[in-house]
Amino acid sequence: xxxxxxxxxxxxxxxxxxxxxxxxxxxxxxxxxxxxxxxxxxxxxxxxxxxxxxxxxxxxxxxxxxxxxxxxxxxxxxxxxxxxxx
Amino acid sequence: xxxxxxxxxxxxxxxxxxxxxxxxxxxxxxxxxxxxxxxxxxxxxxxxxxxxxxxxxxxxxxxxxxxxxxxxxxxxxxxxxxxxxxxxxxxxxxxxxxxxxxxxxxxxxxxxxxxxxxxxxxxxxxxxxxxxxxxxxxxxxxxxxxxxxxxxxxxxxxxxxxxxxxxxxxxxxxxxxxxxxxxxxxxxxxxxxxxxxxxxxxxxxxxxxxxxxxxxxxxxxxxxxxxxxxxxxxxxxxxxxxxxxxxxxxxxxxxxxxxxxxxxxxxxxxxxxxxxxxxxxxxxxxxxxxxxxxxxxxxxxxxxxxxxxxxxxxxxxxxxxxxxxxxxxxxxxxxxxxxxxxxxxxxxxxxxxxxxxxxxxxxxxxxxxxxxxxxxxxxxxxxxxxxxxxxxxxxxxxxxxxxxxxxxxxxxxxxxxxxxxxxxxxxxxxxxxxxxxxxxxxxxxxxxxxxxxxxxxxxxxxxxxxxxxxxxxxxxxxxxxxxxxxxxxxxxxxxxxxxxxxxxxxxxxxxxxxxxxxxxxxxxxxxxxxxxxxxxxxxxxxxxxxxxxxxxxxxxxxxxxxx
Numbered sequence: 001x002x003x004x005x006x007x008x009x010x011x012x013x014x015x016x017x018x019x020x021x022x023x024x025x026x027x028x029x030x031x032x033x034x035x036x037x038x039x040x041x042x043x044x045x046x047x048x049x050x051x052x053x054x055x056x057x058x059x060x061x062x063x064x065x066x067x068x069x070x071x072x073x074x075x076x077x078x079x080x081x082x083x084x085x086x
Numbered sequence: 087x088x089x090x091x092x093x094x095x096x097x098x099x100x101x102x103x104x105x106x107x108x109x110x111x112x113x114x115x116x117x118x119x120x121x122x123x124x125x126x127x128x129x130x131x132x133x134x135x136x137x138x139x140x141x142x143x144x145x146x147x148x149x150x151x152x153x154x155x156x157x158x159x160x161x162x163x164x165x166x167x168x169x170x171x172x173x174x175x176x177x178x179x180x181x182x183x184x185x186x187x188x189x190x191x192x193x194x195x196x197x198x199x200x201x202x203x204x205x206x207x208x209x210x211x212x213x214x215x216x217x218x219x220x221x222x223x224x225x226x227x228x229x230x231x232x233x234x235x236x237x238x239x240x241x242x243x244x245x246x247x248x249x250x251x252x253x254x255x256x257x258x259x260x261x262x263x264x265x266x267x268x269x270x271x272x273x274x275x276x277x278x279x280x281x282x283x284x285x286x287x288x289x290x291x292x293x294x295x296x297x298x299x300x301x302x303x304x305x306x307x308x309x310x311x312x313x314x315x316x317x318x319x320x321x322x323x324x325x326x327x328x329x330x331x332x333x334x335x336x337x338x339x340x341x342x343x344x345x346x347x348x349x350x351x352x353x354x355x356x357x358x359x360x361x362x363x364x365x366x367x368x369x370x371x372x373x374x375x376x377x378x379x380x381x382x383x384x385x386x387x388x389x390x391x392x393x394x395x396x397x398x399x400x401x402x403x404x405x406x407x408x409x410x411x412x413x414x415x416x417x418x419x420x421x422x423x424x425x426x427x428x429x430x431x432x433x434x435x436x437x438x439x440x441x442x443x444x445x446x447x448x449x450x451x452x453x454x455x456x457x458x459x460x461x462x463x464x465x466x467x468x469x470x471x472x473x474x475x476x477x478x479x480x481x482x483x484x485x486x487x488x489x490x491x492x493x494x495x496x497x498x499x500x501x502x503x504x505x506x507x508x509x510x511x512x513x514x515x516x517x518x519x520x521x522x523x524x525x526x527x528x529x530x531x532x533x534x535x536x537x538x539x540x541x542x543x544x545x546x547x548x549x550x551x552x553x554x555x556x557x558x559x560x561x562x563x564x565x566x567x568x569x570x571x572x573x574x575x576x577x578x579x580x581x582x583x584x585x586x587x588x589x590x591x592x593x594x595x596x597x598x599x600x601x602x603x604x605x606x607x608x609x610x611x612x613x614x615x616x617x618x619x620x621x622x623x624x625x626x627x628x629x630x631x632x633x634x635x636x637x638x639x640x641x642x643x644x645x646x647x648x649x
Binding site for chain 2: 010011012014015016018019022023042044045046047048050051053055
């Protein structure tokens with residue numbers, strides 16, 4: 001399953017938002033990936049996510065694969081849309 | 087004996103702890119037992135995670151969630167599956183030894199970050215280095231230094247000490263020695279705020295001093311004595327005791343007014359950088375806060391603090407001060423104070439560049455939340471707002487216009503603020519000093535920032551050690567300019583304060599008093615010393631003496647006449 005979204009927070013994917021994303025991704029068994037500008041990174045890797053260099057308004061695609069992919073995708077999309085406030 | 091700059095006064099004794107990180111050796115051989123290497127790595131990883139968790143907990147407790155955030159990121163980095171998989175795969179697949187595997191995988195991530203466009207992300211390479219070094223140290227049984235948990239009196243020796251390290255110092259740290267920096271560098275200012283003897287700019291200190299050496303730091307004279315003889319050590323101990331006694335005798339001045347023999351009352355106020363300094367402000371009986379440097383709220387984090395967060399901080403400070411005034415300076419960023427997330431481009435001359443009010447006026451998204459927070463906090467005490475780096479009238483009017491816009495917004499939102507909030511400016515640029523009579527019509531107070539004023543008047547880069555002797559607070563041009571600013575303020579009927587280093591220089595107290603200065607703001611630890619000078623002084627005599635000083639032609643003559 002996948003879903004395309006936009007980064008809304010001012011700072012982009014700095015350490016705090018990337019960390020918040022990884023923590024939520026780790027709650028699920030499914031593999032999580034983030035795709036942006038043709039590059040795909042492990043969504044459970046803080047350094048992988050930060051290395052995408054995502055800024056405000058960057059478009060990303062979240063990909064989740066596994067038994068709880070629907071729940072994972074829903075919760076992660078909500079996090080991104082909520083500017084990473086948990 | 088080693089010599090440096092006397093950054094913060096007092097005598098410190100202790101064993102040296104040299105913060106030059108011992109480099110772990112990288113083992114190049116081929117792993118014979120790969121399972122054993124993986125287990126070694128995993129054990130070191132667990133130990134490192136436990137260390138970071140402990141650091142996180144201790145910073146969280148002492149300094150709050152904000153400063154602890156970076157250690158949360160470190161925890162996620164150290165157990166990042168991309169990193170741990172790369173390490174374990176190279177042990178199993180390429181038969182690397184654990185240290186080599188950690189170093190190789192870590193370096194790949196370091197270069198990945200170093201190659202990024204975004205300055206903030208480029209700097210994260212340092213975090214990756216930090217966590218991989220920690221694992222390497224644990225692989226080789228090299229102890230990590232935990233500055234929060236020292237057991238004996240310690241003198242810290244380092245190339246430089248970061249603001250976050252300064253913030254996590256254990257009370258066992260008695261003194262500080264650094265290789266770089268001057269009297270006005272961040273480390274020096276923080277050391278004075280914490281009342282820790284410090285000598286900075288000591289060449290090759292971390293190479294010369296060894297961990298475990300007995301060290302005496304003479305912060306008043308900028309000297310460091312290594313492994314002194316018993317007799318010398320006793321002499322230094324005696325000196326330290328005398329200073330402690332002197333300090334104790336100054337305690338008798340707590341609660342007494344800052345008034346001259348002939349009944350001229352002045353205000354001796356404190357410079358602070360964070361609410362953590364309030365204890366020292368109250369302990370030293372300051373007559374108010376003359377400078378709250380807000381940039382420290384913006385440091386060591388990944389984004390500017392929100393309006394709400396700032397409001398809570400400003401409110402807590404003005405509430406604690408009660409009826410005494412608190413002068414809060416708006417963000418003074420740029421120059422030597424660098425905040426990666428603001429993305430200020432690299433400049434050839436940052437001290438002459440986009441800093442302080444210049445930056446804020448161009449970035450209302452950063453400036454307005456601070457002004458709104460200040461306005462909202464103003465109803466909880468006597469809060470004065472001060473704009474830094476003003477060079478002329480236009481900037482004052484522009485800053486006041488933004489403030490007015492914030493007032494309108496808050497009124498529309500029904501949020502209370504004080505209508506008669508006092509607004510002032512720093513006088514630290516020569517153009518503003520020369521224009522003081524004109525500027526006085528637009529503001530309620532001046533505060534003379536002598537550190538930058540001297541730098542700009544004498545064209546001396548205060549960070550440049552080669553011309554350090556030209557940076558002279560006794561320079562007659564500096565003193566004349568200050569006298570003119572005070573006189574202009576007096577004629578206009580506005581308050582004139584001084585919040586720079588000169589305000590705490592007891593040799594200059596009489597001259598400044600004689601010029602008519604009424605508000606002196608300084609590190610809290612200096613207040614009682616200056617109160618003593620004021621109480622011994624006579625205003626009428628000081629006026630005569632100040633005129634005499636102005637007739638002298640060189641800083642050296644002036645300093646000599648005041649000694």
